Amino acid sequence: MGQPPVTAVTGIGTLVTNDPELGEGTLGIRRDAAVVFAEGRVAWVGDSREAPAADHAIDLGGRALLPGFVESHSHPVFAGERAEEFAARMTGIPYSAGGIRTTIAATRAATDEQLAANVRRLREEALRAGSTTMECKTGYGQTTPDELRGLLIASGFSDEVTLLAAHVPPPEYAGRADEYVTMVIERMIPECAPHARWIDVFCERGAFDEDQSRAVLKAGIAHGLTPRVHGNQLTAGPGVRLAVELGAASVDHVTHTTPADIDALANGSTVATLLPGADFCTRNPYPNARALLDAGVTVALGADCNPGTCYTTNLPFCIALAVREMRMTPDEAVWSATAGGAAALRRNDIGRLTPGSRADAFALDAPSYLHLAYRPGVPLIREVWQDGRLAVTDTTPAMPVGTVHS
Structure with a gap:
C-alpha cells in the first residue's frame, strides 16, 4: 500500500x-x-x-x-446468534455461563470462510464506532484444531490475539472439567501458543475454579503468553486475586468485588477492565467503578462483543453507560476507553x-x-x-x- x-x-x-x-x-x-x-x-x-x-x-x-478507542475485550470469532436466549433473559431467566455451549456448536460447524466473514463484519462495525484497535479472543471452538483455526482467523484482523482456551468445559467434557484442563495444558496450549499473544480463562461459577484457572494460566505463561482473566462477573470469586497474583495484564468484568479485591488491584499492575454493556444485557449489577477509581486502580472500558451476553461493538454506548450507571465522569470514561484500553493491552503507542x-x-x-x-x-x-x-x-x-x- x-x-x-x-x-x-x-x-x-x-x-x-x-x-x-x-x-x-x-x-x-x-x-x-x-x-x-x-x-x-x-x-x-x-x-x-x-x-x-x-x-x-x-x-x-x-x-x-x-x-x-482501544477495544481490549472482544469475542468476534464465532458463528450463529443467541437472540432467543437474550429474549428469555429479559423475561427474568438469569444468566449463567452454560449458554456458551450453544455458540461452541455453531462455531465448530462453521467454515473458515464463514468465521472470517463474521470477524470482518464486526471489525468494520467497531471501526465505524471509533475502535481502531480491537483485541480478538477465541474460546468458541474448545478443541485444539478449532482453537487453532480461530487464532489464525483472528490474526488476519488484529495483532492482539487471545487464546481463551478455558472458556467453559465443552459438552464432551461435561462433569469432567479437570480432564479438559489437562488436555488444554498438554495439547492445546503447546500447539496454539505460537499464534497468540495472550492466554485467558473464565474463572467463574459454571466455568473454571481457581485451581483450574491457575493451572491454565501458568501453562500459558510457560509457553510465552501473557495472562488475562475473566473474573468476578457473577460472584465475588477468586478471579481478581488470581489475576493480581499472576501479574495478569487485566482482569475483565470485575462486577462483584470485595475491599480486599480493590486493595489488591490498587497495589498491583493489573488493569480492571469494566464491561458495562454485558451488565446492561444481562441485567446484572454494574461494577463499582467509583470505588476502583478512588482507590487508584487503573480502569479500562471494553465493549465485550459476543453473541450471548453483549452483542455490541459500540464503545460510545459503553461510555454513556459508564457515566450514567457507574458514576464515572465523562473524562474518566473517555480515558478508560482509550488510554485505559491501551494499558490493558500493555501498549504505549495507542x-x-x-x-x-x-x-x-x-x-x-x-x-x-x-x-x-x-x-x-x-x-x-x-x-x-x-x-x-x-x-x-x-x-x-x-x-x-x-x-x-x-
Missing part, C-alpha cells in the same frame, strides 16, 4: 491527547488545535494556526478529535495522540468529547483514521465542516 500521505488535521475545537504535558487535565485537552500524521504516526501536535504544510489538510471546523504514537484517531460531529455521553445513541463519529489513513468517512455531516484539499 505504501506510506499514507502526510495529513494535517486542523481546526480541531477540542483535541484529546491523553498527555497532561500537552494540554489541560488528565485528557491533555487542547483547544483550536491541529495534528499532523506522517508515516502512520503522529508527527506534530500544536495550535491550529501553526500547523506545518502537509500533502493533505482537513479542517474540522471546530469539531472534536480523539484518539481511536490510545493517545502524542508525537510518536500511532496515527489512530476519530473526529466527532460535535465540538467536544463530552457529547459521547451527553448524546447517547447518536452516531457522532464522522471520520476515523487508522495508521494515518482515512479508514471511515461520512460525507453527509449534520454540522458544517471545513473542506478537504491537497
Whole structure:
C-alpha cells in the first residue's frame, strides 16, 4: 500500500491527547488545535494556526478529535446468534455461563470462510464506532484444531490475539472439567501458543475454579503468553486475586468485588477492565467503578462483543453507560476507553495522540468529547483514521465542516 500521505488535521475545537504535558487535565485537552500524521504516526501536535504544510489538510471546523478507542475485550470469532436466549433473559431467566455451549456448536460447524466473514463484519462495525484497535479472543471452538483455526482467523484482523482456551468445559467434557484442563495444558496450549499473544480463562461459577484457572494460566505463561482473566462477573470469586497474583495484564468484568479485591488491584499492575454493556444485557449489577477509581486502580472500558451476553461493538454506548450507571465522569470514561484500553493491552503507542504514537484517531460531529455521553445513541463519529489513513468517512455531516484539499 505504501506510506499514507502526510495529513494535517486542523481546526480541531477540542483535541484529546491523553498527555497532561500537552494540554489541560488528565485528557491533555487542547483547544483550536491541529495534528499532523506522517508515516502512520503522529508527527506534530500544536495550535491550529501553526500547523506545518502537509500533502493533505482537513479542517474540522471546530469539531472534536480523539484518539481511536482501544477495544481490549472482544469475542468476534464465532458463528450463529443467541437472540432467543437474550429474549428469555429479559423475561427474568438469569444468566449463567452454560449458554456458551450453544455458540461452541455453531462455531465448530462453521467454515473458515464463514468465521472470517463474521470477524470482518464486526471489525468494520467497531471501526465505524471509533475502535481502531480491537483485541480478538477465541474460546468458541474448545478443541485444539478449532482453537487453532480461530487464532489464525483472528490474526488476519488484529495483532492482539487471545487464546481463551478455558472458556467453559465443552459438552464432551461435561462433569469432567479437570480432564479438559489437562488436555488444554498438554495439547492445546503447546500447539496454539505460537499464534497468540495472550492466554485467558473464565474463572467463574459454571466455568473454571481457581485451581483450574491457575493451572491454565501458568501453562500459558510457560509457553510465552501473557495472562488475562475473566473474573468476578457473577460472584465475588477468586478471579481478581488470581489475576493480581499472576501479574495478569487485566482482569475483565470485575462486577462483584470485595475491599480486599480493590486493595489488591490498587497495589498491583493489573488493569480492571469494566464491561458495562454485558451488565446492561444481562441485567446484572454494574461494577463499582467509583470505588476502583478512588482507590487508584487503573480502569479500562471494553465493549465485550459476543453473541450471548453483549452483542455490541459500540464503545460510545459503553461510555454513556459508564457515566450514567457507574458514576464515572465523562473524562474518566473517555480515558478508560482509550488510554485505559491501551494499558490493558500493555501498549504505549495507542490510545493517545502524542508525537510518536500511532496515527489512530476519530473526529466527532460535535465540538467536544463530552457529547459521547451527553448524546447517547447518536452516531457522532464522522471520520476515523487508522495508521494515518482515512479508514471511515461520512460525507453527509449534520454540522458544517471545513473542506478537504491537497
